Amino acid sequence: MxxxxxxxxxxxxxxxxxxxxxxxxxxxxxxxxxxxxxNKTSGAESVRNLALLLQQALQQTNFDPVSPHVVDKLVYDKMLLVGPLPVQEALVLYMPSEMQFDMQKDFSRVLQDGMALEITWPGIALKGILADTTSPHNALIFPVKLTLSSPGIPDFQLQFRAARLDGRFYFMPPLYIVNEDLD
CATH class of the missing domain: 1.20.5 (Single alpha-helices involved in coiled-coils or other helix-helix interfaces)
Incomplete structure (x- = not known):
């Protein structure tokens, strides 16, 4: 045995x-x-991380770091299901593929406008972030305003919309430089 x-x-x-x-x-x-x-999970852990991703992309004049963090179909569908009425209304006429396209187009426009303002993209630094994320809703869309500096010019502001869902943050268009002298 x-x-x-x-x-x-x-x-x-x-x-x-x-x-x-x-x-x-x-x-x-x-x-x-x-x-x-x-680590390539879409969305960032915070608005600050979104801002840092955007800063890096602008410094490199390359949209690739931003692209995976733009609202995609899965996030879009879930936000339509669980979002409050203002979120649903903001999304209903805007498809995720259009968001990706518009965000990339806006990114290129920001680079062009920056050249007109004599912004040195490789030398920009993030100085401040203004965003209100205090809403109790799980799904939220809100404006984000970044204050950036570039050598030799006054500080400038960049604005975009962000979405929050399940504790992750995503880019949404429009993205633009806040400046009365542009168009």
Whole structure:
């Protein structure tokens, strides 16, 4: 009987070892890719993180850091379901693909307007953020105003709309430089 017990335990041990080896032998690069994929979750953790993403994108004159954080179809659909009436009214005539397109178009326009104002995009710094996120609603759309500085010119303001859903924050158009001298 003892012989069968030791064979049984040997079988169990070899089975557990067989199950554990693939996980231990996984390529570290594939684990890094999994972590990178996990970190690409849409939306930012705070309005400040959205502002920093936008600052980085403007410094690099590259829309790519902003793109994954624009309201997408999943966020849009959920906001229509759970959002209060003002949120639903703001979204009902605006499709997510249009938001992505308009946000990219607005980003390009901000870069052009910035050149007209002699903004040095690589040298901009975030000086302040003004946003009211105190609403008790889970789904919320609100304006965000950023104060930015650029070497050699007075501080300027950039404004966009943001959406909050389930504790994540997303970009929404319009995005523009607040300035009476522009159009």
């Amino acid at each position: 003892a012989k069968y017990k030791s064979v049984g335990w040997a079988f169990v041990f070899s089975f557990l070892l067989w199950m554990a080896v693939p996980a231990c032998a996984q390529d570290p690069d594939s684990l890094a890719l999994q972590r990178l994929e996990h």
